[in-house]
Amino acid sequence: MTTLAIDGLNVTFSTEDGPLHALKNVSFDVPENRIVGIVGESGCGKSTLINAILGLLADNGSIDSGSILFQGRDDLTKLGPAQMRDLRGPKISTVFQDPMGALNPVISVGQQMINIQYRSDISKQEKAQRAVDMLELVRIPDARAALARYPHQFSGGMKQRIAIAMALMMEPALLIADEPTTALDATLEVTTIELLKDLQQQIGCSVLFISHHLGVIAELCDDVVVMYAGEVVERGTVRQIFNDPRHPYTARLLECDPARQSERTRSLPTIPGEIPDLRARPRGCIFANRCHRVHDACAAPPPDHDVGDGHVARCFVANVPETVEATA
Amino acid sequence: MSDDPILTVRDVQVSFPVGGLRKRDAILGVAGVSFDVRRGETFALVGESGSGKTTLARAVNGLQAISNGEITFEGQRIDGLDRKSMKPVRKRMSMMFQDPVGSLSPRMTVGDLVTEPFRIHGIEGRNLRDEAARLLSLVGLPTDFVSRFPHQLSGGQARRVGVARAIALDPALIIADEPTAGLDVSVQGEVLNLLNDLRERLGLAMMIITHNLHVVHHVADRTAVMYLGRFVEAGDTEEVFGAPRHPYTAALLSANPEPDPDKTHDRITLPAEVPSLLARPPGCEFHTRCPWAQPACSAKAPTPTQEGTRAVACHFPLEPGARPPTQSESAA
Numbered sequence: 308m309t310t311l312a313i314d315g316l317n318v319t320f321s322t323e324d325g326p327l328h329a330l331k332n333v334s335f336d337v338p339e340n341r342i343v344g345i346v347g348e349s350g351c352g353k354s355t356l357i358n359a360i361l362g363l364l365a366d367n368g369s370i371d372s373g374s375i376l377f378q379g380r381d382d383l384t385k386l387g388p389a390q391m392r393d394l395r396g397p398k399i400s401t402v403f404q405d406p407m408g409a410l411n412p413v414i415s416v417g418q419q420m421i422n423i424q425y426r427s428d429i430s431k432q433e434k435a436q437r438a439v440d441m442l443e444l445v446r447i448p449d450a451r452a453a454l455a456r457y458p459h460q461f462s463g464g465m466k467q468r469i470a471i472a473m474a475l476m477m478e479p480a481l482l483i484a485d486e487p488t489t490a491l492d493a494t495l496e497v498t499t500i501e502l503l504k505d506l507q508q509q510i511g512c513s514v515l516f517i518s519h520h521l522g523v524i525a526e527l528c529d530d531v532v533v534m535y536a537g538e539v540v541e542r543g544t545v546r547q548i549f550n551d552p553r554h555p556y557t558a559r560l561l562e563c564d565p566a567r568q569s570e571r572t573r574s575l576p577t578i579p580g581e582i583p584d585l586r587a588r589p590r591g592c593i594f595a596n597r598c599h600r601v602h603d604a605c606a607a608p609p610p611d612h613d614v615g616d617g618h619v620a621r622c623f624v625a626n627v628p629e630t631v632e633a634t635a
Numbered sequence: 636m637s638d639d640p641i642l643t644v645r646d647v648q649v650s651f652p653v654g655g656l657r658k659r660d661a662i663l664g665v666a667g668v669s670f671d672v673r674r675g676e677t678f679a680l681v682g683e684s685g686s687g688k689t690t691l692a693r694a695v696n697g698l699q700a701i702s703n704g705e706i707t708f709e710g711q712r713i714d715g716l717d718r719k720s721m722k723p724v725r726k727r728m729s730m731m732f733q734d735p736v737g738s739l740s741p742r743m744t745v746g747d748l749v750t751e752p753f754r755i756h757g758i759e760g761r762n763l764r765d766e767a768a769r770l771l772s773l774v775g776l777p778t779d780f781v782s783r784f785p786h787q788l789s790g791g792q793a794r795r796v797g798v799a800r801a802i803a804l805d806p807a808l809i810i811a812d813e814p815t816a817g818l819d820v821s822v823q824g825e826v827l828n829l830l831n832d833l834r835e836r837l838g839l840a841m842m843i844i845t846h847n848l849h850v851v852h853h854v855a856d857r858t859a860v861m862y863l864g865r866f867v868e869a870g871d872t873e874e875v876f877g878a879p880r881h882p883y884t885a886a887l888l889s890a891n892p893e894p895d896p897d898k899t900h901d902r903i904t905l906p907a908e909v910p911s912l913l914a915r916p917p918g919c920e921f922h923t924r925c926p927w928a929q930p931a932c933s934a935k936a937p938t939p940t941q942e943g944t945r946a947v948a949c950h951f952p953l954e955p956g957a958r959p960p961t962q963s964e965s966a967a
Contacts, residue, residue, distance in 0.1 A: 348819030492683025522892030
């Protein structure tokens with residue numbers, strides 16, 4: 308069963324300067340028990356996508372068309388606020404970039420962890436025990452004593468792990484993690500993603516992991532979705548995307564990662580040009596104005612080209628890998 | 636680049652009071668740091684959040700009072716200067732803050748934003764419109780951007796405006812706090828190339844704060860690694876990255892995630908948690924997490940020792956390619 312199936316999602320914000328088409332025909336699946344990574348620069352629609360899934364779009368935003376099917380049953384675009392509230396927390400939970408923003412600074416960690424179990428009918432002692440179990444699961448030393456402590460008494464890495472413990476407390480079917488390791492140093496980043504991987508397997512949930520750190524995505528995720536200017540330009544397994552990118556944007560993005568430059572260089576590769584104004588989207592390919600493989604056909608909207616085994620790129624030349632073209 | 640330091644920082648400490656009325660205490664956000672930044676070079680500060688990088692940068696810029704030590708910039712002591720005497724210094728030392736959009740006033744146009752430094756410092760006799768055009772072209776933005784507002788900019792463009800503000804008054808040193816945080820890799824490359832290009836063209840020195848090690852490797856001449864408010868290792872970037880001598884540096888470099896799903900990692904994992912600044916471990920402050928820790932490490936704090944261009948604060952600096960001892964070895 309697919310945990311989350313997003314199909315043809317379009318989201319528009321009404322702004323003073325006219326409607327802004329923030330997400331255009333976004334389709335991808337989050338299969339059960341898999342970690343799906345979303346890569347894309349700031350402003351590419353990652354946060355809009357999360358908010359659309361959670362039913363938390365700003366007042367000026369609206370879902371124009373498309374569906375977000377959760378566990379094959381509920382279309383999240385059609386549920387009312389009360390029904391969405393019942394899903395958020397027990398079924399779909401989130402971890403954000405800044406753990407301090409997620410934890411209440413004036414309430415002890417234990418109290419917060421008990422409070423968020425308000426939906427379950429177990430006794431307070433059982434709730435406290437559950438909190439201890441979760442803290443042990445995320446490797447907080449001396450978990451029982453930790454219940455009485457306040458967020459500021461924990462280090463950044465520990466706070467993020469407490470936030471993860473709280474998000475997974477109700478054993479949700481889907482965990483949405485929005486840049487959860489960005490504020491951590493490399494050693495803590497690695498520990499946190501390893502922990503996420505372990506927990507995901509233990510609890511058996513799906514994870515939607517948002518990051519612009521390609522290294523973290525490569526290490527953690529099973530599948531990858533590449534977003535550009537509100538469109539999914541490519542999706543596939545992590546190996547398909549990193550070893551055989553078919554959309555020119557993905558290929559350029561991977562080349563730009565300083566981690567891929569083994570030789571020390573003062574001049575890092577870039578993708579020249581800017582993202583088009585989303586209030587006036589081009590009719591054809593969204594990446595055409597920056598693409599080195601642009602040709603006449605790109606003036607028309609490109610198809611979602613399936614190059615095999617679920618590897619899809621929204622590009623006319625997706626079936627011709629760049630290396631082949633270069634040698635031809 | 637010359638060996639002539641533009642900025643000299645000696646034994647700087649920054650302390651913050653904590654506790655309530657009954658129990659007063661202080662924590663050291665920066666616990667005694669010394670370094671130089673030379674003219675025309677890029678100096679990088681690396682460390683996790685909470686290690687004191689930003690506090691140190693704010694202390695250098697006079698935004699945070701220091702409790703001990705000396706800061707000399709272009710031959711002048713600048714620690715302890717009052718607001719008024721600090722103002723001319725800030726013309727020569729500018730700061731780029733984190734969060735590109737957040738550091739720009741949403742109600743000012745790009746033109747006003749990039750010329751604000753001239754108004755703040757009361758510099759007259761310049762045509763601000765010409766200055767705005769000059770600055771925008773220096774950072775590679777079209778001149779018609781003068782009438783745009785920050786919300787109309789992309790993350791990369793907002794960064795460029797931040798750079799334009801920072802170079803407006805021809806500074807000698809730019810302090811850039813996480814100049815690429817939140818940017819995707821292609822835009823990140825653009826901003827770093829721009830900074831590097833300006834460094835060369837304008838002869839700037841730069842102090843970059845980041846936790847992106849890949850970035851540091853490419854842009855920094857020298858790198859300092861911070862842990863709990865101290866430098867554990869500092870030296871030429873190539874040397875530090877090539878053969879880290881401090882276990883924390885080695886662990887950081889080995890942990891760095893690579894964008895290759897098939898890469899097998901030979902990581903140095905650090906046990907235990909980052910200690911609280913309220914309860915600094917005795918001896919070497921890294922010993923609680925150090926896989927190589929010896930009994931001596933918890934007894935006595937190591938003093939940074941200079942080896943060539945590099946300084947390492949460790950009793951037992953690592954040999955190149957050292958691996959952590961296995962359980963049986965360390966028990967023996």
